[in-house]
Amino acid sequence: MGRDRAGQLGERMSEEEPTPGSVRPGGRTARTRAAVLTATLDELGEGGYGELTMEKIAQRSGVHLATVYRRWGTVERIICELMIDKSADIALPDTGSLRADLLGLASGIGGFYAAPRNRRVMEAVVAAAVRQPYAAEMLRDFFRDRRREAAVLVRRAIERGEVAADTDTDVVIAALGAPFYYRLLVSRGPIDWHLAETTAAAAYEAARAGVFRRAAADADEG
Amino acid sequence: MGRDRAGQLGERMSEEEPTPGSVRPGGRTARTRAAVLTATLDELGEGGYGELTMEKIAQRSGVHLATVYRRWGTVERIICELMIDKSADIALPDTGSLRADLLGLASGIGGFYAAPRNRRVMEAVVAAAVRQPYAAEMLRDFFRDRRREAAVLVRRAIERGEVAADTDTDVVIAALGAPFYYRLLVSRGPIDWHLAETTAAAAYEAARAGVFRRAAADADEG
DNA sequence: AATCTAATGCGAGCACGTTCGCGTTAGATT
Protein backbone atom coordinates (compact mmCIF):
# COMPACT_ATOMS: atom_id res chain seq x y z
CA MET A 1 0.00 0.00 0.00
CA GLY A 2 0.97 3.58 -0.59
CA ARG A 3 4.17 2.85 -2.49
CA ASP A 4 3.67 5.83 -4.76
CA ARG A 5 1.73 8.69 -3.38
CA ALA A 6 3.00 11.17 -5.95
CA GLY A 7 0.11 12.95 -7.56
CA GLN A 8 -2.18 11.64 -4.92
CA LEU A 9 -3.66 14.86 -3.82
CA GLY A 10 -3.31 18.32 -5.20
CA GLU A 11 -1.92 19.52 -8.45
CA ARG A 12 1.63 18.38 -8.69
CA MET A 13 2.48 19.01 -12.27
CA SER A 14 6.18 19.74 -12.14
CA GLU A 15 8.28 16.70 -11.41
CA GLU A 16 10.22 18.15 -8.51
CA GLU A 17 10.44 17.56 -4.83
CA PRO A 18 8.26 14.69 -3.75
CA THR A 19 5.71 15.47 -1.11
CA PRO A 20 7.18 14.85 2.35
CA GLY A 21 6.09 11.43 3.46
CA SER A 22 5.91 10.01 -0.02
CA VAL A 23 9.43 8.62 -0.21
CA ARG A 24 9.66 6.92 3.16
CA PRO A 25 6.13 5.86 3.93
CA GLY A 26 7.18 3.42 6.63
CA GLY A 27 7.23 3.48 10.43
CA ARG A 28 7.50 6.96 11.80
CA THR A 29 6.00 8.69 8.79
CA ALA A 30 2.96 6.44 8.93
CA ARG A 31 2.55 7.14 12.63
CA THR A 32 2.76 10.86 12.05
CA ARG A 33 0.17 10.66 9.33
CA ALA A 34 -2.19 8.62 11.45
CA ALA A 35 -1.75 10.93 14.42
CA VAL A 36 -2.52 14.01 12.35
CA LEU A 37 -5.57 12.51 10.65
CA THR A 38 -6.96 11.24 13.93
CA ALA A 39 -6.39 14.59 15.58
CA THR A 40 -8.09 16.35 12.70
CA LEU A 41 -11.10 14.09 12.91
CA ASP A 42 -11.36 14.72 16.63
CA GLU A 43 -11.00 18.45 16.21
CA LEU A 44 -13.67 18.46 13.51
CA GLY A 45 -15.94 16.46 15.78
CA GLU A 46 -15.61 19.06 18.50
CA GLY A 47 -15.49 22.44 16.89
CA GLY A 48 -16.13 21.96 13.20
CA TYR A 49 -14.30 23.42 10.26
CA GLY A 50 -14.59 26.98 11.47
CA GLU A 51 -12.42 26.43 14.48
CA LEU A 52 -10.00 24.05 12.86
CA THR A 53 -6.44 25.38 12.78
CA MET A 54 -3.10 23.88 11.95
CA GLU A 55 -1.88 24.65 15.43
CA LYS A 56 -4.69 22.74 17.12
CA ILE A 57 -4.04 19.76 14.90
CA ALA A 58 -0.34 19.90 15.69
CA GLN A 59 -0.90 20.16 19.42
CA ARG A 60 -3.48 17.42 19.65
CA SER A 61 -1.50 15.05 17.46
CA GLY A 62 1.80 15.73 19.16
CA VAL A 63 3.35 16.36 15.77
CA HIS A 64 5.34 19.54 15.40
CA LEU A 65 3.59 22.42 13.69
CA ALA A 66 6.30 22.82 11.07
CA THR A 67 5.98 19.16 10.15
CA VAL A 68 2.26 19.51 9.59
CA TYR A 69 2.83 22.52 7.39
CA ARG A 70 5.54 20.76 5.42
CA ARG A 71 3.50 17.68 4.66
CA TRP A 72 0.10 19.18 4.05
CA GLY A 73 0.45 22.92 3.84
CA THR A 74 -3.19 23.70 4.54
CA VAL A 75 -5.99 22.30 6.66
CA GLU A 76 -7.91 21.75 3.44
CA ARG A 77 -5.38 19.19 2.25
CA ILE A 78 -5.60 17.35 5.53
CA ILE A 79 -9.37 17.29 5.28
CA CYS A 80 -9.25 15.91 1.76
CA GLU A 81 -6.88 13.17 2.79
CA LEU A 82 -9.05 12.44 5.78
CA MET A 83 -12.11 12.01 3.64
CA ILE A 84 -10.41 9.70 1.18
CA ASP A 85 -9.01 7.80 4.11
CA LYS A 86 -12.32 7.48 5.92
CA SER A 87 -13.93 6.73 2.58
CA ALA A 88 -16.46 4.83 4.65
CA ASP A 89 -17.74 2.40 2.11
CA ILE A 90 -21.47 2.68 2.24
CA ALA A 91 -22.68 -0.79 1.43
CA LEU A 92 -24.31 -1.37 -1.94
CA PRO A 93 -27.37 -3.59 -1.47
CA ASP A 94 -28.46 -6.26 -3.94
CA THR A 95 -31.95 -7.34 -3.03
CA GLY A 96 -33.37 -8.14 -6.44
CA SER A 97 -35.65 -5.11 -6.67
CA LEU A 98 -34.72 -1.53 -7.49
CA ARG A 99 -37.07 -0.13 -4.92
CA ALA A 100 -35.44 -2.06 -2.08
CA ASP A 101 -31.97 -1.42 -3.42
CA LEU A 102 -32.52 2.32 -3.51
CA LEU A 103 -33.99 2.25 -0.02
CA GLY A 104 -31.00 0.29 1.21
CA LEU A 105 -28.55 2.71 -0.34
CA ALA A 106 -30.48 5.69 1.01
CA SER A 107 -30.52 4.29 4.50
CA GLY A 108 -26.80 3.65 4.16
CA ILE A 109 -26.15 7.26 3.24
CA GLY A 110 -28.55 8.45 5.92
CA GLY A 111 -26.94 6.30 8.55
CA PHE A 112 -23.54 7.57 7.62
CA TYR A 113 -24.43 11.23 7.90
CA ALA A 114 -26.53 10.72 10.98
CA ALA A 115 -23.19 10.54 12.79
CA PRO A 116 -22.25 14.14 13.60
CA ARG A 117 -18.61 13.41 13.05
CA ASN A 118 -19.13 12.24 9.47
CA ARG A 119 -21.40 15.15 8.84
CA ARG A 120 -18.71 17.55 9.95
CA VAL A 121 -16.16 15.99 7.67
CA MET A 122 -18.48 16.33 4.71
CA GLU A 123 -19.26 19.94 5.56
CA ALA A 124 -15.57 20.65 5.85
CA VAL A 125 -14.80 19.08 2.49
CA VAL A 126 -17.46 21.13 0.76
CA ALA A 127 -16.26 24.31 2.41
CA ALA A 128 -12.69 23.43 1.49
CA ALA A 129 -13.76 22.85 -2.10
CA VAL A 130 -15.21 26.33 -2.29
CA ARG A 131 -11.94 27.80 -1.17
CA GLN A 132 -9.31 25.67 -2.86
CA PRO A 133 -9.46 24.41 -6.44
CA TYR A 134 -7.66 21.14 -5.76
CA ALA A 135 -10.18 20.35 -3.04
CA ALA A 136 -12.96 21.00 -5.53
CA GLU A 137 -11.39 18.57 -8.00
CA MET A 138 -10.97 15.97 -5.33
CA LEU A 139 -14.56 16.31 -4.20
CA ARG A 140 -15.92 16.14 -7.73
CA ASP A 141 -13.84 13.12 -8.69
CA PHE A 142 -14.49 11.33 -5.44
CA PHE A 143 -18.24 11.55 -5.73
CA ARG A 144 -18.19 10.79 -9.45
CA ASP A 145 -16.39 7.55 -8.63
CA ARG A 146 -18.81 6.68 -5.88
CA ARG A 147 -21.78 7.28 -8.13
CA ARG A 148 -20.21 5.03 -10.72
CA GLU A 149 -19.90 2.27 -8.17
CA ALA A 150 -23.49 2.71 -7.09
CA ALA A 151 -24.73 2.79 -10.67
CA VAL A 152 -24.66 -0.98 -10.72
CA LEU A 153 -27.94 -0.98 -8.81
CA VAL A 154 -29.65 0.73 -11.69
CA ARG A 155 -27.95 -1.40 -14.32
CA ARG A 156 -29.27 -4.49 -12.63
CA ALA A 157 -32.74 -2.95 -12.61
CA ILE A 158 -32.41 -2.32 -16.33
CA GLU A 159 -31.46 -5.94 -16.90
CA ARG A 160 -34.47 -7.03 -14.90
CA GLY A 161 -36.62 -4.75 -17.01
CA GLU A 162 -37.72 -2.62 -14.06
CA VAL A 163 -36.75 0.62 -15.76
CA ALA A 164 -36.14 1.70 -19.34
CA ALA A 165 -32.96 0.48 -20.98
CA ASP A 166 -31.76 4.00 -21.75
CA THR A 167 -32.08 5.17 -18.16
CA ASP A 168 -29.15 7.37 -17.17
CA THR A 169 -27.76 5.42 -14.24
CA ASP A 170 -25.63 8.27 -12.94
CA VAL A 171 -28.56 10.64 -12.80
CA VAL A 172 -30.61 8.16 -10.79
CA ILE A 173 -27.88 7.87 -8.20
CA ALA A 174 -27.39 11.63 -8.14
CA ALA A 175 -31.13 12.07 -7.61
CA LEU A 176 -30.94 9.67 -4.72
CA GLY A 177 -28.05 11.50 -3.08
CA ALA A 178 -29.01 15.11 -3.68
CA PRO A 179 -31.64 15.51 -0.91
CA PHE A 180 -29.15 14.40 1.72
CA TYR A 181 -26.69 17.09 0.77
CA TYR A 182 -29.41 19.66 0.52
CA ARG A 183 -30.44 18.79 4.07
CA LEU A 184 -26.83 18.69 5.15
CA LEU A 185 -25.67 21.98 3.67
CA VAL A 186 -28.68 24.16 2.98
CA SER A 187 -31.72 23.42 5.09
CA ARG A 188 -29.38 22.12 7.80
CA GLY A 189 -31.85 19.86 9.50
CA PRO A 190 -31.38 16.39 10.96
CA ILE A 191 -30.82 13.49 8.61
CA ASP A 192 -33.34 10.89 9.66
CA TRP A 193 -35.08 7.76 8.48
CA HIS A 194 -37.97 9.66 6.96
CA LEU A 195 -35.64 11.51 4.63
CA ALA A 196 -34.06 8.27 3.46
CA GLU A 197 -37.44 6.68 2.88
CA THR A 198 -38.86 9.63 0.99
CA THR A 199 -35.74 10.13 -1.07
CA ALA A 200 -35.57 6.49 -2.11
CA ALA A 201 -39.24 6.42 -3.03
CA ALA A 202 -38.96 9.63 -5.03
CA ALA A 203 -35.99 8.40 -7.03
CA TYR A 204 -37.73 5.12 -7.65
CA GLU A 205 -40.97 6.61 -8.87
CA ALA A 206 -39.17 9.07 -11.12
CA ALA A 207 -37.00 6.34 -12.58
CA ARG A 208 -40.01 4.10 -13.20
CA ALA A 209 -41.81 6.97 -14.89
CA GLY A 210 -38.91 7.30 -17.32
CA VAL A 211 -37.79 10.70 -16.10
CA PHE A 212 -34.14 9.74 -16.16
CA ARG A 213 -34.06 8.27 -19.66
CA ARG A 214 -31.22 9.54 -21.81
CA ALA A 215 -33.28 10.10 -24.95
CA ALA A 216 -36.30 12.02 -23.73
CA ALA A 217 -36.81 13.39 -20.28
CA ASP A 218 -40.56 13.22 -20.51
CA ALA A 219 -41.41 10.27 -22.69
CA ASP A 220 -44.34 8.40 -21.28
CA GLU A 221 -46.77 11.06 -20.24
CA GLY A 222 -49.33 13.38 -21.70
CA MET B 1 -17.60 57.46 21.31
CA GLY B 2 -15.86 54.18 21.15
CA ARG B 3 -15.94 53.93 24.91
CA ASP B 4 -16.92 50.31 24.94
CA ARG B 5 -16.79 48.16 21.87
CA ALA B 6 -17.10 44.92 23.75
CA GLY B 7 -19.16 42.40 21.85
CA GLN B 8 -19.60 44.60 18.84
CA LEU B 9 -18.26 42.28 16.21
CA GLY B 10 -19.09 38.93 17.71
CA GLU B 11 -22.49 37.50 18.43
CA ARG B 12 -24.76 40.32 19.40
CA MET B 13 -27.12 38.99 21.97
CA SER B 14 -27.00 41.74 24.54
CA GLU B 15 -28.90 44.91 23.73
CA GLU B 16 -25.95 47.26 23.58
CA GLU B 17 -24.30 49.40 20.97
CA PRO B 18 -26.07 49.33 17.66
CA THR B 19 -24.16 47.98 14.70
CA PRO B 20 -22.38 50.83 12.89
CA GLY B 21 -24.55 51.96 10.06
CA SER B 22 -27.82 51.09 11.72
CA VAL B 23 -28.38 54.40 13.45
CA ARG B 24 -27.66 56.70 10.57
CA PRO B 25 -28.68 54.74 7.51
CA GLY B 26 -28.85 57.78 5.28
CA GLY B 27 -26.58 59.34 2.69
CA ARG B 28 -22.95 58.48 3.23
CA THR B 29 -23.60 55.30 5.18
CA ALA B 30 -25.81 54.00 2.40
CA ARG B 31 -23.17 54.82 -0.18
CA THR B 32 -20.52 53.02 1.83
CA ARG B 33 -22.71 49.99 2.15
CA ALA B 34 -23.51 49.89 -1.53
CA ALA B 35 -19.87 50.32 -2.47
CA VAL B 36 -18.77 47.46 -0.22
CA LEU B 37 -21.48 45.08 -1.38
CA THR B 38 -20.83 45.85 -5.03
CA ALA B 39 -17.11 45.40 -4.55
CA THR B 40 -17.68 42.09 -2.78
CA LEU B 41 -19.90 40.85 -5.58
CA ASP B 42 -17.25 41.80 -8.12
CA GLU B 43 -14.49 40.16 -6.14
CA LEU B 44 -16.52 37.01 -5.78
CA GLY B 45 -17.17 37.00 -9.48
CA GLU B 46 -13.46 37.14 -10.21
CA GLY B 47 -11.72 35.05 -7.64
CA GLY B 48 -14.34 33.29 -5.58
CA TYR B 49 -14.61 32.92 -1.84
CA GLY B 50 -11.13 31.50 -1.48
CA GLU B 51 -9.42 34.67 -2.55
CA LEU B 52 -11.84 37.07 -0.95
CA THR B 53 -10.21 39.25 1.69
CA MET B 54 -11.31 42.28 3.63
CA GLU B 55 -8.44 44.25 2.15
CA LYS B 56 -9.45 43.55 -1.45
CA ILE B 57 -12.99 44.59 -0.65
CA ALA B 58 -11.77 47.78 0.98
CA GLN B 59 -9.49 48.67 -1.90
CA ARG B 60 -12.00 47.98 -4.64
CA SER B 61 -14.79 49.79 -2.86
CA GLY B 62 -12.67 52.76 -1.90
CA VAL B 63 -13.91 52.40 1.66
CA HIS B 64 -11.25 52.37 4.34
CA LEU B 65 -10.25 48.97 5.67
CA ALA B 66 -10.98 49.91 9.26
CA THR B 67 -14.47 50.97 8.32
CA VAL B 68 -15.20 47.64 6.68
CA TYR B 69 -13.97 45.85 9.78
CA ARG B 70 -16.02 48.04 12.06
CA ARG B 71 -19.28 47.54 10.21
CA TRP B 72 -19.06 43.88 9.25
CA GLY B 73 -16.14 42.36 11.07
CA THR B 74 -15.80 39.37 8.77
CA VAL B 75 -16.14 38.62 5.08
CA GLU B 76 -18.80 36.11 6.04
CA ARG B 77 -21.10 38.84 7.33
CA ILE B 78 -20.65 40.80 4.16
CA ILE B 79 -21.49 37.73 2.12
CA CYS B 80 -24.63 37.08 4.14
CA GLU B 81 -25.77 40.65 3.71
CA LEU B 82 -25.00 40.44 0.03
CA MET B 83 -27.12 37.38 -0.41
CA ILE B 84 -30.09 38.80 1.43
CA ASP B 85 -29.66 41.97 -0.58
CA LYS B 86 -29.42 40.26 -3.93
CA SER B 87 -32.28 38.03 -2.84
CA ALA B 88 -33.01 37.77 -6.54
CA ASP B 89 -36.64 36.87 -6.47
CA ILE B 90 -36.97 33.83 -8.65
CA ALA B 91 -40.38 34.19 -10.19
CA LEU B 92 -43.09 31.85 -8.99
CA PRO B 93 -45.09 30.65 -12.01
CA ASP B 94 -48.85 30.07 -11.99
CA THR B 95 -49.74 28.17 -15.12
CA GLY B 96 -52.62 26.09 -13.88
CA SER B 97 -50.79 22.79 -13.83
CA LEU B 98 -48.31 21.50 -11.28
CA ARG B 99 -46.08 20.03 -13.91
CA ALA B 100 -45.64 23.32 -15.72
CA ASP B 101 -45.34 25.24 -12.48
CA LEU B 102 -42.55 23.00 -11.26
CA LEU B 103 -40.79 23.26 -14.59
CA GLY B 104 -41.08 27.01 -14.49
CA LEU B 105 -39.67 27.19 -10.99
CA ALA B 106 -36.86 24.81 -11.89
CA SER B 107 -35.90 26.82 -14.94
CA GLY B 108 -35.97 29.92 -12.77
CA ILE B 109 -33.55 28.36 -10.31
CA GLY B 110 -31.44 26.97 -13.11
CA GLY B 111 -31.32 30.28 -14.89
CA PHE B 112 -30.28 32.03 -11.73
CA TYR B 113 -27.37 29.70 -11.00
CA ALA B 114 -26.34 29.51 -14.61
CA ALA B 115 -24.83 32.93 -13.98
CA PRO B 116 -21.35 32.31 -12.58
CA ARG B 117 -21.64 35.30 -10.34
CA ASN B 118 -24.75 34.04 -8.59
CA ARG B 119 -23.22 30.63 -8.33
CA ARG B 120 -20.20 32.07 -6.59
CA VAL B 121 -22.34 33.92 -4.07
CA MET B 122 -24.22 30.76 -3.21
CA GLU B 123 -21.00 28.79 -2.84
CA ALA B 124 -19.61 31.47 -0.59
CA VAL B 125 -22.69 31.50 1.59
CA VAL B 126 -22.56 27.75 2.07
CA ALA B 127 -18.87 27.88 2.88
CA ALA B 128 -19.48 30.73 5.27
CA ALA B 129 -22.23 28.74 6.96
CA VAL B 130 -19.85 25.90 7.63
CA ARG B 131 -17.45 28.25 9.33
CA GLN B 132 -19.68 30.64 11.22
CA PRO B 133 -22.80 29.71 13.17
CA TYR B 134 -24.68 32.92 12.44
CA ALA B 135 -24.13 32.38 8.72
CA ALA B 136 -25.57 28.89 9.11
CA GLU B 137 -28.65 30.31 10.79
CA MET B 138 -29.06 32.92 8.13
CA LEU B 139 -28.77 30.35 5.37
CA ARG B 140 -31.22 27.97 6.99
CA ASP B 141 -33.81 30.65 7.69
CA PHE B 142 -33.42 32.26 4.31
CA PHE B 143 -34.07 29.07 2.40
CA ARG B 144 -36.85 28.00 4.72
CA ASP B 145 -38.62 31.26 3.94
CA ARG B 146 -38.09 30.85 0.22
CA ARG B 147 -39.47 27.33 0.31
CA ARG B 148 -42.50 28.61 2.15
CA GLU B 149 -43.13 31.16 -0.55
CA ALA B 150 -42.76 28.54 -3.26
CA ALA B 151 -45.03 26.10 -1.45
CA VAL B 152 -48.01 27.93 -2.86
CA LEU B 153 -47.47 26.10 -6.15
CA VAL B 154 -48.09 22.81 -4.44
CA ARG B 155 -51.04 24.11 -2.44
CA ARG B 156 -52.71 25.19 -5.65
CA ALA B 157 -52.09 21.73 -7.08
CA ILE B 158 -53.73 20.22 -4.02
CA GLU B 159 -56.76 22.45 -4.48
CA ARG B 160 -56.95 21.39 -8.11
CA GLY B 161 -56.78 17.78 -7.00
CA GLU B 162 -53.56 17.08 -8.86
CA VAL B 163 -51.84 15.62 -5.82
CA ALA B 164 -52.99 14.19 -2.51
CA ALA B 165 -54.35 16.62 0.06
CA ASP B 166 -51.83 15.60 2.68
CA THR B 167 -48.84 16.22 0.43
CA ASP B 168 -46.01 17.90 2.35
CA THR B 169 -45.59 21.07 0.34
CA ASP B 170 -42.21 21.92 1.81
CA VAL B 171 -40.77 18.55 0.92
CA VAL B 172 -41.89 18.90 -2.68
CA ILE B 173 -40.11 22.23 -3.02
CA ALA B 174 -37.03 20.86 -1.29
CA ALA B 175 -37.03 17.91 -3.68
CA LEU B 176 -37.18 20.33 -6.55
CA GLY B 177 -34.27 22.38 -5.28
CA ALA B 178 -31.93 19.69 -4.00
CA PRO B 179 -30.46 18.53 -7.33
CA PHE B 180 -29.34 22.06 -8.16
CA TYR B 181 -27.36 22.36 -4.98
CA TYR B 182 -25.94 18.91 -5.39
CA ARG B 183 -24.73 19.91 -8.83
CA LEU B 184 -23.53 23.23 -7.53
CA LEU B 185 -21.62 22.02 -4.49
CA VAL B 186 -20.82 18.34 -4.90
CA SER B 187 -20.70 17.12 -8.48
CA ARG B 188 -19.73 20.65 -9.54
CA GLY B 189 -20.92 20.41 -13.08
CA PRO B 190 -22.71 23.00 -15.20
CA ILE B 191 -26.29 23.89 -14.37
CA ASP B 192 -28.15 23.54 -17.63
CA TRP B 193 -31.62 23.18 -19.05
CA HIS B 194 -31.54 19.40 -18.93
CA LEU B 195 -31.02 19.45 -15.19
CA ALA B 196 -33.99 21.75 -14.71
CA GLU B 197 -36.18 19.61 -16.92
CA THR B 198 -35.22 16.34 -15.27
CA THR B 199 -35.50 17.76 -11.78
CA ALA B 200 -38.93 19.19 -12.37
CA ALA B 201 -40.19 15.98 -13.94
CA ALA B 202 -38.78 13.89 -11.09
CA ALA B 203 -40.41 16.02 -8.43
CA TYR B 204 -43.67 15.97 -10.30
CA GLU B 205 -43.79 12.20 -10.77
CA ALA B 206 -42.85 11.57 -7.16
CA ALA B 207 -45.49 13.99 -5.92
CA ARG B 208 -48.15 12.43 -8.16
CA ALA B 209 -47.20 9.00 -6.89
CA GLY B 210 -47.86 10.15 -3.34
CA VAL B 211 -44.26 9.93 -2.18
CA PHE B 212 -44.41 13.24 -0.37
CA ARG B 213 -47.62 12.61 1.54
CA ARG B 214 -47.42 13.37 5.23
CA ALA B 215 -49.16 10.23 6.42
CA ALA B 216 -47.50 7.44 4.50
CA ALA B 217 -44.46 7.77 2.28
CA ASP B 218 -45.42 4.82 0.12
CA ALA B 219 -49.15 4.69 -0.06
CA ASP B 220 -50.39 3.93 -3.52
CA GLU B 221 -48.11 1.28 -4.89
CA GLY B 222 -47.71 -2.49 -4.67
C1' DA C 1 26.45 -2.91 12.05
C1' DA C 2 27.77 0.88 9.56
C1' DT C 3 26.18 4.40 6.51
C1' DC C 4 22.96 7.40 4.19
C1' DT C 5 19.34 10.66 4.06
C1' DA C 6 14.25 11.51 4.29
C1' DA C 7 11.53 13.09 7.77
C1' DT C 8 10.99 15.36 11.98
C1' DG C 9 11.88 18.68 15.97
C1' DC C 10 13.08 23.24 17.18
C1' DG C 11 12.98 28.22 17.42
C1' DA C 12 13.69 32.54 15.20
C1' DG C 13 11.86 35.60 11.88
C1' DC C 14 8.66 37.27 8.48
C1' DA C 15 4.13 38.62 6.65
C1' DC C 16 -0.39 39.41 6.93
C1' DG C 17 -4.78 40.08 9.05
C1' DT C 18 -6.88 42.60 12.65
C1' DT C 19 -7.51 46.05 16.21
C1' DC C 20 -7.18 50.47 18.44
C1' DG C 21 -6.99 55.67 19.43
C1' DC C 22 -7.59 59.94 17.56
C1' DG C 23 -8.84 63.52 14.37
C1' DT C 24 -12.17 64.66 10.59
C1' DT C 25 -16.37 64.59 7.91
C1' DA C 26 -21.07 64.94 6.95
C1' DG C 27 -25.92 63.66 7.88
C1' DA C 28 -29.32 64.75 11.25
C1' DT C 29 -31.51 67.86 14.59
C1' DT C 30 -32.92 72.28 16.59
Next chain:
DNA sequence: AATCTAACGCGAACGTGCTCGCATTAGATT
Protein backbone atom coordinates in the same frame (compact mmCIF):
# COMPACT_ATOMS: atom_id res chain seq x y z
C1' DA D 1 -27.41 78.21 10.14
C1' DA D 2 -25.55 76.49 14.16
C1' DT D 3 -24.83 72.36 16.78
C1' DC D 4 -24.33 67.51 17.68
C1' DT D 5 -22.42 63.09 16.96
C1' DA D 6 -22.53 58.72 14.22
C1' DA D 7 -19.73 57.24 10.82
C1' DC D 8 -15.54 57.47 8.49
C1' DG D 9 -10.37 58.09 7.32
C1' DC D 10 -5.85 57.47 8.90
C1' DG D 11 -1.74 55.19 10.60
C1' DA D 12 0.46 52.84 14.30
C1' DA D 13 0.62 48.74 16.88
C1' DC D 14 -0.64 44.17 18.09
C1' DG D 15 -1.32 39.21 17.48
C1' DT D 16 -1.43 35.17 14.89
C1' DG D 17 -0.50 32.35 11.02
C1' DC D 18 3.08 30.79 8.28
C1' DT D 19 7.98 30.04 6.56
C1' DC D 20 12.74 29.13 6.84
C1' DG D 21 17.52 27.30 8.24
C1' DC D 22 19.70 24.13 11.01
C1' DA D 23 20.30 20.15 14.19
C1' DT D 24 18.57 15.59 15.25
C1' DT D 25 16.22 11.26 14.66
C1' DA D 26 15.16 6.97 12.71
C1' DG D 27 13.83 4.14 8.67
C1' DA D 28 16.10 2.28 4.71
C1' DT D 29 20.18 0.42 2.30
C1' DT D 30 24.65 -1.98 1.83
